[in-house]
Amino acid sequence: MAGSVLNSSSVFQLNFSAKLKLCASITGTSPSCKTLAARLLNQRIMKCHRIKILFVLALICPCSLVLSQSFESRIMDIKSMQEELTFIQNKLNEVHPEPYHFISKADFEQGLARLKSNIKPMTKEQWYVELAGLIAALHDGHTGLYYPDEDRQKYFDLGGKTFPFWVNLDDDGRVVIRQQYLQDDRLTDAAILEINGKPIHEVIEKMYPLTFGEAEVFRNSQISSSFRRMYWLLYGHTDSVALKTRLASGSIHEKNAACISLAQHDSITKILFPVTTMPKRTHMHFTHLNDRKVGLLTLRDFGTYKGYKDSISHVFRQIQVHAIDTLFLDLRGNGGGEHYITEEINQYLLRVPWVLVSKAKIKMSKEFYGIFPKSVRWLARVLPKKPAIKLAASIMTRNTKIEKVEKVLDSLTKAPTYEIHTRPKLHYAEKYFYSGNVFLLTDRNSYSMSGMFAAIMKDYQRAVIVGEETGGLANPHGQNVELTLPHSKFVFYVSTSRAYRPSGVFDNRGVIPDVPISYKILSRANSIEDLISLIAK
Numbered sequence: 001m002a003g004s005v006l007n008s009s010s011v012f013q014l015n016f017s018a019k020l021k022l023c024a025s026i027t028g029t030s031p032s033c034k035t036l037a038a039r040l041l042n043q044r045i046m047k048c049h050r051i052k053i054l055f056v057l058a059l060i061c062p063c064s065l066v067l068s069q070s071f072e073s074r075i076m077d078i079k080s081m082q083e084e085l086t087f088i089q090n091k092l093n094e095v096h097p098e099p100y101h102f103i104s105k106a107d108f109e110q111g112l113a114r115l116k117s118n119i120k121p122m123t124k125e126q127w128y129v130e131l132a133g134l135i136a137a138l139h140d141g142h143t144g145l146y147y148p149d150e151d152r153q154k155y156f157d158l159g160g161k162t163f164p165f166w167v168n169l170d171d172d173g174r175v176v177i178r179q180q181y182l183q184d185d186r187l188t189d190a191a192i193l194e195i196n197g198k199p200i201h202e203v204i205e206k207m208y209p210l211t212f213g214e215a216e217v218f219r220n221s222q223i224s225s226s227f228r229r230m231y232w233l234l235y236g237h238t239d240s241v242a243l244k245t246r247l248a249s250g251s252i253h254e255k256n257a258a259c260i261s262l263a264q265h266d267s268i269t270k271i272l273f274p275v276t277t278m279p280k281r282t283h284m285h286f287t288h289l290n291d292r293k294v295g296l297l298t299l300r301d302f303g304t305y306k307g308y309k310d311s312i313s314h315v316f317r318q319i320q321v322h323a324i325d326t327l328f329l330d331l332r333g334n335g336g337g338e339h340y341i342t343e344e345i346n347q348y349l350l351r352v353p354w355v356l357v358s359k360a361k362i363k364m365s366k367e368f369y370g371i372f373p374k375s376v377r378w379l380a381r382v383l384p385k386k387p388a389i390k391l392a393a394s395i396m397t398r399n400t401k402i403e404k405v406e407k408v409l410d411s412l413t414k415a416p417t418y419e420i421h422t423r424p425k426l427h428y429a430e431k432y433f434y435s436g437n438v439f440l441l442t443d444r445n446s447y448s449m450s451g452m453f454a455a456i457m458k459d460y461q462r463a464v465i466v467g468e469e470t471g472g473l474a475n476p477h478g479q480n481v482e483l484t485l486p487h488s489k490f491v492f493y494v495s496t497s498r499a500y501r502p503s504g505v506f507d508n509r510g511v512i513p514d515v516p517i518s519y520k521i522l523s524r525a526n527s528i529e530d531l532i533s534l535i536a537k
Contacts, residue, residue, distance in 0.1 A: 076127045080487035081119050085112060088135070088492065091483055092143075095494045097363040097417050098410070098477075101508075102139035102214075111137060124151070124488055125233050131490065133209035141213035141447065141472055142480040146491040147233065155232075161259035163241055167192065167227045169220045171519065175200050175227075177245070181268050182257050186247050193252070194244035196235075206234050215510060217444035217519070218471035283308065286315045288322050289528050295324040296528045299345075302337030302449045309344055316348045316432040325436040328531050329463065332441050332522065336448025336472070345453070348434055349462055353424035356400060356456070359500040360420045362389070367481040368496045389418055401425050424502075438463035439535060442511060443519055447472035454511040455501040466535065467522050470510035474501045 089112060092099040100108060111134055122130075125147075132145045156162075165180035165187070175192045192200045204223065207230045211219035223230065243255045260268070283305055288295040297315060319327065339356060346354060362368065364385050372380045380388045386405045403421045410417055440463040442454050451472035457463035477495035485492055500506065517534065525534045 074124045075121050076124055076488060077121055078119055081122075081127060082116060084131070084485045084487055085116055087486060088112075088131070091367075091492070091494055092138075093415060095363055095365045095367050095481060095483075095496055096140075096143065096477075097361045097496065097498050099138060099140075099143075103137050108134075108137060125236070127488060128490060129210065129233055131485075131488075135492075136209045136212050139212075139214050140477050140495055141218070142477045142493065142495040144212035144493055146493070147229075148489055148491065152229065155237075156262040159261065160232075160237065161239055161261055162228045162265065163231070164257060164260045164265075168224045169204065169227075171217070171220075173201070173204075175204065181260065181265075182255060184255060186253060187243075187245060187255060190245040190247045190253065192243060192245050194242075195231075196238065196242050203231070203234075207231075210234075213471070214473055214508075215444060215469075215471045217468075218447065221445060221471075284311060284315065286318055287528065288318070288324060290322065292326075292528075292532070293322070293324055294326045294328070294528055294532065295319055295322065296328045296330060296531065298330040299334055299450070301334055302339075302341040302453075304338045304340065308341055312341070312344050312348070313429075313432065316429070316434055319434055320432050324434070326439070327434065327436060328439050328441060328528065329457075330441045331446045331450045331454060331470075332443040332467065333445045334447070334450035335445065336450050339449055339452070342449055342453045342456070346456065347427055347429045348432060349438065349457070350460055351428045351433065351435070352460060353426045354456065354460055355422050355424045355502050356452070357499040358422060358502050358504045360422075360497055361417055361500075362420070362479075362497040363415065363417050364388070365496070367483070367494070368479075370481050371479050371496065385418065389420060439531070440465050441467050441522070441531075442470050442513060443468045443522055444471040446470040446511075448476055448478060451476060451511055452499060452501065455503075458511055458514075459501055459503040459505075464515060465511060465513040466515045467513050467517050468519055469512055469516075472510060474509065474511045475499060475506055 089109075099105075115130060115134060128145070128147050135143065135145050164182055165177050168176050168178045170176060177187050177190050177192065180187055194200060195203060207223050207227070208219065210226075210230050210233065211222040213219050213222075238259060240256060240258050243257070245253050245255065247253050283300055283303060285298045285300070286295065295318075297319075343356060346356075369377055369380055385407070389405050390402055401423045403423045406419045406421070408417055408419060409415070438457070440454055440457050442450075442465060446454060446468075447470065451470040451474060454465060454470055455474040458465055475498065477498050479497040480493040480495050483492040483494060484490070515535070521534070525531050
């Protein structure tokens with residue numbers, strides 16, 4: 001029921017930032033671990049790289065356009081903005097089953113009225129900042145506003161620039177440079193104190209309303225991946241950047257640097273990371289230790305893909321063939337996806353009557369019907385509401401028995417919502433069923449359906465949960481629909497449902513680990529040997 005997470009790294013990142021995955025190799029070996037000859041060779045290579053990069057910068061710079069003359073952001077007029085505020089308010093009340101679960105309806109409407117009363121002509125980017133802050137107050141990880149990628153791309157096509165570095169907002173609130181094209185090795189891992197004369201904590205405070213979701217650590221990760229875009233939305237175009245940093249040594253260092261264009265970024269990336277092809281990313285990966293009978297199944301996402309049933313069946317066949325008695329299930333970084341995959345995995349682990357959710361709450365708006373397959377959408381529209389809901393349940397899950405469907409009026413909006421109550425069903429795979437020990441790894445980036453899967457494993461006491469509280473709620477909103485604002489064309493995603501974990505426990509939290517481990521320590525454990533050592537401690 002939770003649907004796919006609105007993945008922040010795909011929503012906010014610059015179009016070319018996917019190449020950041022290539023950067024992992026640069027920090028793979030510490031200089032202190034290399035021989036003198038290797039270090040000298042590395043220095044010569046980096047010197048050649050710097051010469052090539054300087055050549056690229058000099059070659060491309062004259063081709064850049066003057067943004068003040070070539071890029072003119074659209075100015076939003078008052079009438080259009082007022083109409084979009086009304087549109088947002090109406091759609092929240094019509095589509096979302098409980099839009100005011102975190103902030104009160106009165107507080108939200110007060111914020112909306114304040115925005116209306118102070119409204120004045122502004123750029124499209126400024127308008128986005130205002131609206132994003134309003135919607136972020138809802139604290140729903142499946143309801144958010146997105147700036148059009150085509151507008152951002154147009155900015156670059158006309159000569160737009162971006163910072164020559166990436167950052168990470170860590171748990172201590174430090175903004176650390178994690179990769180950079182500044183030709184100054186000292187700045188890698190340096191903490192930014194000021195940027196263009198602005199204290200970094202003030203910049204982060206302004207960025208926070210541009211994020212969405214329930215958990216602070218999840219929203220911090222959005223700032224990390226989207227820092228450059230958010231800065232542009234808040235402060236506009238800049239040709240250069242002035243940094244005041246604290247180096248790893250503790251000393252204060254200031255650096256002025258030119259920003260880079262999209263063409264420069266791509267050229268420099270090819271020099272530093274000359275990888276011709278990226279390895280194909282798999283949805284899941286299984287490995288094992290024969291001598292220890294321990295296996296590790298990494299579930300990178302629950303995205304629907306062709307052949308997933310056969311893939312899962314094959315994995316559990318391997319688990320049986322190798323007589324695995326301890327299985328690590330890794331949900332770290334799993335942003336969610338489809339419940340079909342969760343159900344498929346469940347049947348190899350649960351030999352008791354189980355249910356995906358104990359209850360679901362949905363709002364039957366006209367937008368809701370968009371979640372049905374096109375082949376039956378017409379039927380769903382003509383059926384009475386309760387039969388349509390049962391049809392939806394039969395399509396969406398094969399392990400849900402509907403106990404009853406209740407129509408209730410929302411106490412705040414007075415709009416009708418429907419509560420679907422379920423009962424457990426015995427459903428398991430007779431072939432390749434696994435009955436051994438299970439340790440389930442979770443972190444702040446375990447979200448949406450992966451969080452629900454963790455809740456199922458915890459509620460049925462099938463696994464020991466190890467790591468961090470999940471970034472998504474154990475009772476998440478989901479099945480979001482995509483709407484487009486009438487004038488700005490911002491994309492507005494709105495949840496249509498809420499799912500409740502099997503136990504029915506409702507505490508507005510993620511899934512709490514049985515064995516809590518910090519993100520920093522957890523992120524270092526990647527092999528089976530690392531995980532065994534971690535559990536032993």
